[in-house]
Amino acid sequence: xxxxxxxxxxxxxxxxxxxxxxxxxxxxxxxxxxxxxxxxxxxxxxxxxxxxxxxxxxxxxxxxxxxxxxxxxxxxxxxxxxxxxxxxxxxxxxxxx
Numbered sequence: 001x002x003x004x005x006x007x008x009x010x011x012x013x014x015x016x017x018x019x020x021x022x023x024x025x026x027x028x029x030x031x032x033x034x035x036x037x038x039x040x041x042x043x044x045x046x047x048x049x050x051x052x053x054x055x056x057x058x059x060x061x062x063x064x065x066x067x068x069x070x071x072x073x074x075x076x077x078x079x080x081x082x083x084x085x086x087x088x089x090x091x092x093x094x095x096x097x
Contacts, residue, residue, distance in 0.1 A: 003034035004095065006088040013091055014071070014082045017057075021049040021077075026056050028094050035078065036095060050074060053081075060094055061086045 023039035
């Protein structure tokens with residue numbers, strides 16, 4: 001059983017993401033420990049990987065890019081993201097849970 005948790009409240013969901021930059025393509029691949037694992041084609045330079053992460057999550061959860069915020073770990077592979085306008089169950093569907 002995974003330790004992946006999605007906190008939901010006040011119209012937002014918050015969860016951990018583990019980013020693998022410079023991958024062959026951008027995709028959500030499952031779990032890495034207690035975080036959602038995301039491969040990004042973008043390099044971790046000048047915020048490119050963060051922008052790619054925001055775009056990928058916004059598209060996957062059918063929300064606008066402005067609804068996705070990286071609340072911690074902007075310069076790390078381990079990040080915490082907060083997304084408005086979606087539900088914990090929608091996030092869990094991304095990993096097939």
